[in-house]
Amino acid sequence: MEYFKINQENRNKYLSKIFIMNRLCFFFLLPLFGFSQFAAHIEHLDSPINTYDADLNFCQFNDSSAYYTVISEENNYQSSIYLASKIRNKWKRARYSEFNSEKLNTGDICFLNNNEAVFSLCDLDNNCKLIFSSKGNFLKINTINNAGNKNIQGHLTNHKKQKVLYFVSDRKGGFGGLDIWLSIIDVNGNFGVPINAGSSINTSSDEITPFFNDFENKLYFSSNREKGLGGFDIYSSAGRLNLWNKAENVTALNSKEDEMYLVFYDKKNGYFSSNRKGARYKTNEYCCNDIFSFNILSPDTITEQYNWEKFKMITLYFHNDEPDCSTMKLTTQVNYKESYVSYFKIQDEYNNQNESSIEFFENNLKYNYNRLIQLLDNLTKELSLGKNIELQLRGYASPLHNFGYNINLSQRRIQSVINFIAIYQNSTLVKYLNSGQLSVLELPLGESKSLEVTSDNPNNIIDSVYSLEAMLERKVEIVKVILKK
Numbered sequence: 060m061e062y063f064k065i066n067q068e069n070r071n072k073y074l075s076k077i078f079i080m081n082r083l084c085f086f087f088l089l090p091l092f093g094f095s096q097f098a099a100h101i102e103h104l105d106s107p108i109n110t111y112d113a114d115l116n117f118c119q120f121n122d123s124s125a126y127y128t129v130i131s132e133e134n135n136y137q138s139s140i141y142l143a144s145k146i147r148n149k150w151k152r153a154r155y156s157e158f159n160s161e162k163l164n165t166g167d168i169c170f171l172n173n174n175e176a177v178f179s180l181c182d183l184d185n186n187c188k189l190i191f192s193s194k195g196n197f198l199k200i201n202t203i204n205n206a207g208n209k210n211i212q213g214h215l216t217n218h219k220k221q222k223v224l225y226f227v228s229d230r231k232g233g234f235g236g237l238d239i240w241l242s243i244i245d246v247n248g249n250f251g252v253p254i255n256a257g258s259s260i261n262t263s264s265d266e267i268t269p270f271f272n273d274f275e276n277k278l279y280f281s282s283n284r285e286k287g288l289g290g291f292d293i294y295s296s297a298g299r300l301n302l303w304n305k306a307e308n309v310t311a312l313n314s315k316e317d318e319m320y321l322v323f324y325d326k327k328n329g330y331f332s333s334n335r336k337g338a339r340y341k342t343n344e345y346c347c348n349d350i351f352s353f354n355i356l357s358p359d360t361i362t363e364q365y366n367w368e369k370f371k372m373i374t375l376y377f378h379n380d381e382p383d384c385s386t387m388k389l390t391t392q393v394n395y396k397e398s399y400v401s402y403f404k405i406q407d408e409y410n411n412q413n414e415s416s417i418e419f420f421e422n423n424l425k426y427n428y429n430r431l432i433q434l435l436d437n438l439t440k441e442l443s444l445g446k447n448i449e450l451q452l453r454g455y456a457s458p459l460h461n462f463g464y465n466i467n468l469s470q471r472r473i474q475s476v477i478n479f480i481a482i483y484q485n486s487t488l489v490k491y492l493n494s495g496q497l498s499v500l501e502l503p504l505g506e507s508k509s510l511e512v513t514s515d516n517p518n519n520i521i522d523s524v525y526s527l528e529a530m531l532e533r534k535v536e537i538v539k540v541i542l543k544k
Contacts, residue, residue, distance in 0.1 A: 098355070098432040099355050099356060099429070103338070105149075108150050112347065113129070114129055115127065115166065115319075115320055117350040118168055119322070119330070125143050126140055127141055128166035128168070130166075138181075140159055140166060140178065141153035160180065164180070164181040164182075165179065169215055175215060176215075189226060200224075203226065203250060209227075212269065214226070221243065234262055238266055239266045241254050259298070266281070266284075268321065275326075279293060288404060289316065293312050293313055310428075311432070312353060314335040314421075315407070326355075328355075332349065332351070334346065334347055356433060375476060375536075376424050381393075387463075388467065391471045393471075393475050394478035396479050409530070416527055435480065438540075442497055446543070448496070448540065449540075450539070451499075451537070451541070453473075454469030454534075455533065455535070473501045502538070
């Protein structure tokens with residue numbers, strides 16, 4: 060948690076980023092590294108939890124209570140920790156918690172159990188310390204709270220029987236910006252000398268809001284590093300202490316805005332904070348973080364009579380003339396995940412040309428990508444049981460180019476989907492493709508099924524490229540999933 064002195068003119072800019080340093084950078088390059096694969100259902104928490112202020116770091120304490128941070132305009136932008144209660148499956152108005160200070164800013168609370176917690180305490184000069192609470196006693200962590208550095212966003216966890224505190228700091232010895240550090244706590248409760256989490260986690264950009272998920276032994280955190288979807292993205296990495304695998308972008312939870320403060324409550328459910336579309340605001344959209352819940356979607360239970368009808372007409376969309384523009388080639392090395400991410404990252408370009416495209420990126424592009432992930436998870440299980448499955452893919456193009464060109468383009472689009480199937484989950488499905496146990500029927504149709512209202516005028520790209528009609532033409536449909544006997 061970090062406090063900024065802010066004036067009225069800039070208050071909205073800082074309101075949603077008050078816990079992180081103001082040297083933020085935003086990158087819009089095509090991702091070329093690992094992406095964590097799962098599908099999730101995301102919901103915006105209703106009022107009274109989310110307000111027009113910044114609402115952050117929702118930490119569910121038990122089935123009926125949760126702590127979170129509010130940065131209130133009414134309270135001169137002071138940050139405070141609140142306690143909310145859940146009654147009849149609905150979160151009620153929160154109350155001021157016992158972890159606050161009358162004159163100082165508090166936030167970033169994290170619990171290890173019912174008796175231990177850590178939170179951030181910052182004065183008006185932006186000096187931030189981590190405070191450890193044990194059985195109602197509040198202690199400064201002297202081995203961590205060095206003068207001249209920010210020490211914020213602590214997270215307590217256990218690695219087997221070894222207690223560890225992860226936290227964020229700009230201290231010397233890091234990789235630049237804000238880094239994630241750790242301190243091993245001995246049996247007497249003493250905090251060890253801070254250790255950097257290492258190059259698999261930290262970069263020259265900012266890494267913030269660590270959370271270790273005990274259920275899968277992964278560290279989740281946010282970063283504004285290069286090649287993300289935009290702003291701060293959520294990443295995950297398997298490992299422990301300062302030994303981690305390569306971090307993966309958790310694409311199912313990220314948008315082109317900021318995502319941070321991810322917390323799991325159980326194996327499948329948790330919360331994060333974001334200023335994405337849907338967050339509440341008074342005047343400036345995307346100004347302020349709200350709290351969102353997520354549920355990781357599991358493949359349905361496999362049965363002999365599995366209903367594949369739910370996966371009919373998954374529609375995967377493409378940017379104009381992608382993949383591999385300006386070519387008559389029938390094949391491509393690009394996989395659909397790359398096309399999906401690069402399309403998502405130019406959302407602003409589309410929105411500036413056509414306001415009606417705003418809903419497309421969430422309700423069409425992202426929604427169908429998540430359905431594809433669900434389908435591939437189910438395919439993996441069925442194929443492992445020895446089933447034979449056929450996918451029927453139908454490729455399309457908008458009428459902007461000539462008929463022959465568009466037939467080849469729609470073929471490349473189908474190929475990119477097959478490429479993604481082949482590399483999915485460390486190429487789990489490629490052996491089934493090679494053996495024929497998983498077969499793909501390809502139906503490239505080009506522009507032959509395009510609507511007459513869709514423009515084919517290259518001099519009018521607002522209609523022929525950026526219109527919703529054109530966007531909906533550039534696609535691959537999964538028409539059928541056939542479980543063979």
